[in-house]
Amino acid sequence: MKKQFVVKVYTPKGLVLEKSSDYLQLPGKSGDIGVYFDHTPSLVQCIEGEMVLKTSSHTHVFFLPDAIAHITKDDVTLIVNHLEPIENIDKKRANASKERAIGRLEDARINHNKTIDINRAKESLNRADLRLEILLKHHLN
Numbered sequence: 001m002k003k004q005f006v007v008k009v010y011t012p013k014g015l016v017l018e019k020s021s022d023y024l025q026l027p028g029k030s031g032d033i034g035v036y037f038d039h040t041p042s043l044v045q046c047i048e049g050e051m052v053l054k055t056s057s058h059t060h061v062f063f064l065p066d067a068i069a070h071i072t073k074d075d076v077t078l079i080v081n082h083l084e085p086i087e088n089i090d091k092k093r094a095n096a097s098k099e100r101a102i103g104r105l106e107d108a109r110i111n112h113n114k115t116i117d118i119n120r121a122k123e124s125l126n127r128a129d130l131r132l133e134i135l136l137k138h139h140l141n
Helices: 091-110 118-137
Strands: 005-011 014-021 023-028 031-035 042-046 049-054 059-064 067-071 075-080
Touching (some): 014 049, 049 118, 059 118
Parallel strands (some): 005 075
Antiparallel strands (some): 023 031, 023 049, 042 067, 049 059, 067 075
């Protein structure tokens, strides 16, 4: 049996996930990071993307916003604003968000609309695309 490590995720509401894990994949700022038991201790800046947590019997997938991960040899602690399990990703809502963001960006480009926050629209588009990619990758469309 593989040695496991503990993954803890904290949001402003407190501890929202605590699970023993065989493997954890995080979207690091410089690329995806794979974590097993006895990983080199690290402090990692995570970007928005897919977090995969594997146990001996199940694979759990989440949309992870920007986060900080503290990795030790036998545990990983993540600090995030929220954590969204793949089961809670709403495809219709993600598609609607994507269309709104595209519309805002088009309006800003075509009409030179200065009231539109272009960075916010791009970030919204990125989040929607990531959620849709996660659903597609795991065949939950």
